[in-house]
Amino acid sequence: MSEQKIDGFELKPGFKGMASDTGSDQTMFKGVHWGKAMMWIFLLSDTFVFSCFLISYMKGRGSTIVDWPNTSEVFSLHVGGVPVPLLLIAIMTFVLITSSGTMALAVKYGYEKNRKMCGWLILATAVGGLTFVGMQVFEWSKLIHEGVRPWGNPFGAAQFGSFFFMITGFHGFHVSIGVIFLFIYTYKVFAGHYESKKRGWFTKMKGDYVEIEILGLYWHFVDLVWVFIFAFFYLW
Amino acid sequence: MSDEYDNNKSYQAQSSEVLDGSAGSINPDMDYVRPAEIPEQDLYHAHSFIEKWIFCQDAKVIGVQYFLTAVFTGIVGLILSWLMRLQLGFPELAGFMTAEHYYQFVTMHGMIMVVYFLTALFLGGFGNYLIPLMVGARDMVFPYVNMLSFWMFFVAVAVLMASFFVPGGPTGAGWTLYPPQTILEGTPGSGTGILLMLISLSLFVIGFTMGGLNYMITILQARTRGMTLMRMPLTVWGIFTATVLAMLAFPALLVSAIMMTLDKVLQTSFFMPTILKAGEVLEYGGGSPILFQHLFWFFGHPEVYIVALPAFGIVSDLISVHARKNIFGYRMMVWAIVGIGGLSFFVWAHHMYVSGMNPWFGFFFATTTLIIAVPTAMKVYNWILTLWRGNIRINTVMLWCLGFIVTFVNGGITGIFLGNVSVDVPLSDTYFVVAHFHMVMGIAPLMVIMGAVYHWFPLVAGKMLSETLGKWHFWITFLGAYSIYFPMHYLGFIGVPRRYFEMYDSPYMTSTVGMNEFISVAAFIVGAAQFILVFNIIKTLKTGKKAEQNPWKANSLEWYTSTVPPEHGNFGERLPVVHRWPYDFSVPGAKDDFIPQTTAPSEVANTEVEKT
Numbered sequence: 001m002s003e004q005k006i007d008g009f010e011l012k013p014g015f016k017g018m019a020s021d022t023g024s025d026q027t028m029f030k031g032v033h034w035g036k037a038m039m040w041i042f043l044l045s046d047t048f049v050f051s052c053f054l055i056s057y058m059k060g061r062g063s064t065i066v067d068w069p070n071t072s073e074v075f076s077l078h079v080g081g082v083p084v085p086l087l088l089i090a091i092m093t094f095v096l097i098t099s100s101g102t103m104a105l106a107v108k109y110g111y112e113k114n115r116k117m118c119g120w121l122i123l124a125t126a127v128g129g130l131t132f133v134g135m136q137v138f139e140w141s142k143l144i145h146e147g148v149r150p151w152g153n154p155f156g157a158a159q160f161g162s163f164f165f166m167i168t169g170f171h172g173f174h175v176s177i178g179v180i181f182l183f184i185y186t187y188k189v190f191a192g193h194y195e196s197k198k199r200g201w202f203t204k205m206k207g208d209y210v211e212i213e214i215l216g217l218y219w220h221f222v223d224l225v226w227v228f229i230f231a232f233f234y235l236w
Numbered sequence: 237m238s239d240e241y242d243n244n245k246s247y248q249a250q251s252s253e254v255l256d257g258s259a260g261s262i263n264p265d266m267d268y269v270r271p272a273e274i275p276e277q278d279l280y281h282a283h284s285f286i287e288k289w290i291f292c293q294d295a296k297v298i299g300v301q302y303f304l305t306a307v308f309t310g311i312v313g314l315i316l317s318w319l320m321r322l323q324l325g326f327p328e329l330a331g332f333m334t335a336e337h338y339y340q341f342v343t344m345h346g347m348i349m350v351v352y353f354l355t356a357l358f359l360g361g362f363g364n365y366l367i368p369l370m371v372g373a374r375d376m377v378f379p380y381v382n383m384l385s386f387w388m389f390f391v392a393v394a395v396l397m398a399s400f401f402v403p404g405g406p407t408g409a410g411w412t413l414y415p416p417q418t419i420l421e422g423t424p425g426s427g428t429g430i431l432l433m434l435i436s437l438s439l440f441v442i443g444f445t446m447g448g449l450n451y452m453i454t455i456l457q458a459r460t461r462g463m464t465l466m467r468m469p470l471t472v473w474g475i476f477t478a479t480v481l482a483m484l485a486f487p488a489l490l491v492s493a494i495m496m497t498l499d500k501v502l503q504t505s506f507f508m509p510t511i512l513k514a515g516e517v518l519e520y521g522g523g524s525p526i527l528f529q530h531l532f533w534f535f536g537h538p539e540v541y542i543v544a545l546p547a548f549g550i551v552s553d554l555i556s557v558h559a560r561k562n563i564f565g566y567r568m569m570v571w572a573i574v575g576i577g578g579l580s581f582f583v584w585a586h587h588m589y590v591s592g593m594n595p596w597f598g599f600f601f602a603t604t605t606l607i608i609a610v611p612t613a614m615k616v617y618n619w620i621l622t623l624w625r626g627n628i629r630i631n632t633v634m635l636w637c638l639g640f641i642v643t644f645v646n647g648g649i650t651g652i653f654l655g656n657v658s659v660d661v662p663l664s665d666t667y668f669v670v671a672h673f674h675m676v677m678g679i680a681p682l683m684v685i686m687g688a689v690y691h692w693f694p695l696v697a698g699k700m701l702s703e704t705l706g707k708w709h710f711w712i713t714f715l716g717a718y719s720i721y722f723p724m725h726y727l728g729f730i731g732v733p734r735r736y737f738e739m740y741d742s743p744y745m746t747s748t749v750g751m752n753e754f755i756s757v758a759a760f761i762v763g764a765a766q767f768i769l770v771f772n773i774i775k776t777l778k779t780g781k782k783a784e785q786n787p788w789k790a791n792s793l794e795w796y797t798s799t800v801p802p803e804h805g806n807f808g809e810r811l812p813v814v815h816r817w818p819y820d821f822s823v824p825g826a827k828d829d830f831i832p833q834t835t836a837p838s839e840v841a842n843t844e845v846e847k848t
Contacts, residue, residue, distance in 0.1 A: 023465040025814070026273045028456040034377045037457050038449045041483065045445060048487035052534075056495065056527060060506060064522045151503040151519070159522055162504035166495070203380040204280045 039214045043221045046174075050225050053170065054232055057163045061236075069155030074143070075234055089234050092135045093226065096175075099128025100223045107216045110189070110209035118212065119189040125219065126182035129175050136172050140165070164233060171229055174222045181215055267836040269462045269813050277374045277458070279805055291387070293379035294804045295450075298386045299365030300696065305386075306356040309393055313348035314763050316341040325756025327738055335737040336424040339408030342735055343425075344400075346411025347433070350539060351440060352393055354681055358546035359444070359482065360389060362688060363451050363475045365696065369794035370472050372460025372812050374805045376450040385450070388443025392436045399425065399432035407433045410735060412532060415507035415525050419500045420518075431500060434493045441490045444482060451479045460793070462814035466570065467833070467848055469792045469818045470563065473570050474549020477577040478542045484581070485538035492531040499523070529591055533584035540677050541580040545573055547684040548615055551640050553818070554687050555619055557790045558634040559626030560829055562819035562846075564618045572611035572618075579608045589657050590664045598657045605655035609648070616645055627822060627829070632706030633788075636687030639714045640680050647676025650725065665735070668728020671721045679717045686710070689769065694783035695794060698801050699776050709768040716762035723751050789830045792818035796834055817848040 011021050011030065022028055029037055061068055076083040106121035143164075150165050152158040188194065188207065197206045282288035292298060320341050323330040364382065368375050376382045399406040408424030409417060417423050419430055455468070455476045495506040499520075507528040508520035556563045563569060585593065585601040619641055628634060650672040654660045663669060686709070693701050732739070732748060739748070786795040798808030812834045820831035825843035837845075 025270060025462050025464045025467075026457075026459050028465070030273070032457065034453050034457050038378065038453050041452055042445070042449055045448075045483040045487060048484050049491060052488050052491035052531060056491065056506065056531065059524060059527050063524055066522060150498065151505070157522060158505055162498065162502075162506060166498060166504075170494075203378075205278060205380070 033210045033214075035214045036210060036217070039217045043217065046221065050170075050228070053167050054228060057167060057232065060159045060163055061157075064157040064159050066157040068157050069153065069160050071234060071236070074146075074148075074155055074160075075139075086234060088135065088139055089230065092132055092139075093230055095128050095135070096132045096223055096226055099125045099132070100220050102128065103216045103219045107213045110212040113195075113209070115189060115192060115195070118209075119186055122182055122189060122212065123186045126179050126186060129179040129182060129219075133172055133175055133179065136168065136175075140168075167229060168233070171222070171225055174225070178215070178219050178222055182219075185212060185215055266838045266841070267815065269815070272461055274458060277377075279374055280379065281804060291383055293375070293383045295364045295368050295376040295379065295382060296696075296802065296804075296806075298376075298382055299361050299363070301386050302356055302360030302364060302389065303362075305390055305393055306353050306361055309348050309396075310353040310357070312397070313345050313353055314766065316345040316348070318760060318763055320345065321756040321759040323737065325753045336405075336408055338737045339410070339735070340406050340424050340429075343408050343411055343413075344396075344406050348396070349678065350411065350543070351437070352396065354543045354677075355444075355482070355539070356389060357685060358543060358681070359451065359475060359479060360386065360447060362471070362546060362550065363479070364447070365692070366471055366794060367451055367454050367475060368458075369797065369802065369806055370469050370792055371455055371458065372463050372793050372807070372814060373454055373458040374807065374811070377453045377458050378450050381446045382450045385443050385447035388439055388446065392439035392443060395432050395436040395439060399429045399436070402428040402432065404429055412529075412536070413496070414532075415496060415499065415523075415528050416509065416511060416520070419496065419508075420511070420513075431497065434497045434500075437493045438490055438497075441486045441493075444486060448479045448483050451475060452483070460811045460814060466567065467814055467817045470549040470552040470566070470569055470573070471546070471792075472549070473573050474545045474547070474552075477573050478545040481538040481545070481577050481580060482542050485535045485542070487535075488531045489535035492528055492535070495531075496528065526588075526591055526593070529588050530585070533587045534581075536587065537584040538577075538580045540673075541576055543677050543681050545577060547640070547681040548573060550688050551637050551684045552615075552619065552622075553790075553792065554633055554684075554691055555622050555637045556819050556821065557691075557788050558631060558637065559623050559628045560821045561622055561626035562817075562821055564621035564624075565614075566817065566819065566848075568614060569618055572615050575611040576608060579604060579611070583608060586655055586660070589660050595657070602655055602657050606652065609652055609655075612648060616641065616648070631690075632701075632703055632710060633687045633691045635707065635710045635714075636683045636690065639710065640683040640687065643675055643683060643717070644680040647672055647674075647680055651676055662731075663728055665733055666728035667724045667732050667734055670734045671724035671728060674724075675721050679721070683714075686713070686769070691788065692794075693773070693776070694787050694800075696801055697777060698783055699780035700783045700787060701772050701776050701780070705768055705772040705775075709765060709772070712765035712768070713762055716758050716765065719758035720755050720762065723755055727751065789828070790818070791816075791820060791830050791832050793833055796832060816845070820845055820848075 011017065021030065072085040073083070075089060076085040077087040078084075079087065102121045102124040106118050106125060109117040109121060143161075147154045148161045148164070150162050153161045189212070191198075194207050194209050194211075199206055280293055282292060282294070287293075289297065292301070319330070319333065320338065323333050323338055364376070367373075396406075404425050404427045406425045407413070407418065407430040409426075409430065413430070413433070419426055423430075425433075455472060459468075495504075498504045499506055499508055503519050505520045505523035507525050508518075508523040509525060510521040511518040552563050552569060582604045583601055585597055586605045589598050619637075650668070654663060654669065654672055690701050690706055693699070727748060730747070783800065785800050788795075793807075793812055793814070794802075796812060797803075797806055814833045815836050816831065816833055818833050820826075822829045823831055823840070823843050823845045826840055826845070831840055831843075831845060
């Protein structure tokens with residue numbers, strides 16, 4: 001293992017080296033921005049939130065006395081009179097994962113100080129997120145139209161609606177918060193706040209392109225959570 | 237792990253300048269400290285009264301705000317306990333109290349004391365005040381979020397207190413809020429009361445998350461030069477590990493609160509089984525009440541250690557300073573804190589032995605529960621070995637620490653009883669359990685809080701609290717607390733169930749009257765004795781004698797600020813540079829019996845100081 005340098009701090013090789021770097025003074029994660037470390041730890045905590053939701057869902061689905069609705073029928077879209085299972089959800093997933101790609105590119109261009117590209121890509125990410133939320137609204141209204149309610153539905157166990165609306169709602173809430181921040185950051189990037197070191201509205205702190213990466217971490221997380229929700233609700 | 241600084245000799249520390257301005261002899265080889273890795277923190281200074289004292293971004297002010305709000309809720313909790321003891325000891329005087337009132341007081345007392353008092357006080361209060369000072373930071377890393385954290389907590393407390401004034405009153409379901417009865421008609425406060433409780437808990441979790449991220453990142457990424465992990469005071473270690481636990485345990489509380497809110501508001505059946513009420517089937521059906529218990533205790537058990545670990549850390553520092561001796565087995569203490577924190581996630585179902593779960597499950601959790609006694613016992617031995625042959629100063633702070641050790645051992649031993657399934661089942665839901673958890677996570681952490689208040693008050697306010705009043709406060713509280721909880725163990729053994737409004741015509745009614753009266757009188761006295769501290773603080777602020785800088789001759793950084801009390805930014809022009817752990821007391825050959833963390837090795841070259 002070769003020696004590596006982060007911000008002038010020399011990392012030592014091997015397990016002992018790792019232990020001594022971790023326990024060394026000032027910082028545990030060398031060269032990691034405070035906000036970035038904060039986002040990682042917040043995401044760990046948020047992972048526990050979603051895990052609790054999904055484990056409760058597994059427990060709830062496993063112990064209902066009434067049969068669970070047939071999800072490939074309930075979630076199917078009718079195209080020209082033919083039910084196509086997973087159609088809407090495939091589009092939603094595609095849009096969300098694409099928006100993760102544009103987010104990653106935005107981070108890259110941000111660090112390259114390519115303000116224009118960065119701004120457009122964040123805007124594209126925000127539009128992708130908004131499209132996702134819009135399709136979720138469509139799916140919810142379709143299900144509500146068919147009689148699915150949090151307290152019951154015509155297809156089977158009442159817990160289906162309860163868990164579905166709660167968990168996709170909680171995830172949609174995360175996406176919406178992300179979209180709001182994406183629009184704010186679009187403005188900040190296009191207005192050049194990171195170049196002029198303009199202080200934030202609330203925090204009065206100077207910004208930096210690292211903020212784009214921090215928001216990106218959140219966005220990828222929300223995306224990853226969707227993959228699990230997709231698997232547990234639509235494929236199970 | 238701090239002795240291999242072969243490379244980068246270009247930069248050398250000038251620690252003696254930081255300490256007191258006197259020019260010590262600097263030996264570049266001995267005094268080497270790594271160059272600064274983190275830039276100077278950009279601080280937003282307050283411009284108005286509101287920014288300075290209300291929406292303040294200074295962690296020290298936020299700490300005091302947290303402290304005062306938590307103490308206010310604690311006093312409400314104390315008054316509720318008085319009312320309960322009035323009913324249990326002297327029911328003829330408590331004619332105004334119905335059974336519903338009693339359940340509501342039990343519930344609110346429990347929730348307030350565990351979450352809104354102890355957790356907020358240790359992490360929000362002591363955490364905010366001490367973390368930046370002890371690790372040598374100018375402030376928390378995200379001051380604005382820190383300010384939001386307090387105000388979120390404040391709103392949570394306001395919502396909780398509002399539930400006393402809504403129709404039906406606060407929830408009376410017991411602090412564990414077990415469904416289905418929590419949200420069913422017939423339980424006190426099953427309308428608005430329980431909703432406000434759930435909303436308040438959710439707000440608390442959100443607010444705490446904001447604070448907790450601050451505490452963790454400040455400790456991990458914003459320490460001063462030379463402050464390695466193994467040079468941090470144990471207070472910081474305790475608060476840090478408790479924060480990690482909270483960040484991972486509170487999600488379960490948040491999720492269970494959200495799900496129960498939906499059960500209540502939208503008639504979902506997450507936790508609600510099919511229920512027959514007066515011959516009629518309710519709308520609910522198909523849910524699992526046990527699921528709630530698992531979620532709740534996945535939060536609830538780490539919560540015990542969220543309260544206990546900061547107490548462990550703080551008491552270690554207090555004992556070391558006031559016994560003038562280094563803490564025995566520092567690294568063992570650190571790993572014990574971390575180990576207890578890790579294990580605390582694998583013991584939750586020992587609260588559920590009588591819930592009807594699989595006996596093998598209980599067997600597993602009994603084993604993990606007993607394993608957690610090992611690191612805990614190590615800590616107790618280490619505290620005693622720190623005292624052993626120490627230069628013990630029997631002042632108020634030390635009395636509280638000694639009181640803590642005794643009380644904690646007492647509560648810990650009854651915990652070993654209750655950790656075993658076969659012993660727990662007959663003792664479940666008796667006063668033995670009440671005595672156990674009050675001893676181990678009520679009185680014991682409270683003693684540490686009191687000790688910490690007497691210890692750090694000179695730093696916060698610049699004045700010394702009265703020792704005479706402090707000793708009165710201690711002895712009444714200590715003897716009184718034992719008068720309350722020792723008899724309760726006995727009540728539990730003869731089978732008196734907890735949470736009962738009265739004993740009706742049971743044999744307990746007659747045989748326990750005298751004992752209940754005794755406990756109640758003791759509870760009134762102990763509760764009243766706490767106002768000695770309030771009086772002491774007010775009197776000291778008005779007429780107390782001015783504290784010198786570092787009155788206890790401690791080593792940790794919070795006593796070496798540029799001014800006392802410290803101002804915004806904590807350390808003046810330059811951040812301190814750390815060369816040692818904070819426990820160099822009574823070092824053979826040293827001029828004084830303490831060597832501050834900022835003292836460079838070359839300044840104490842002829843002493844037998846340990847390399848840390």
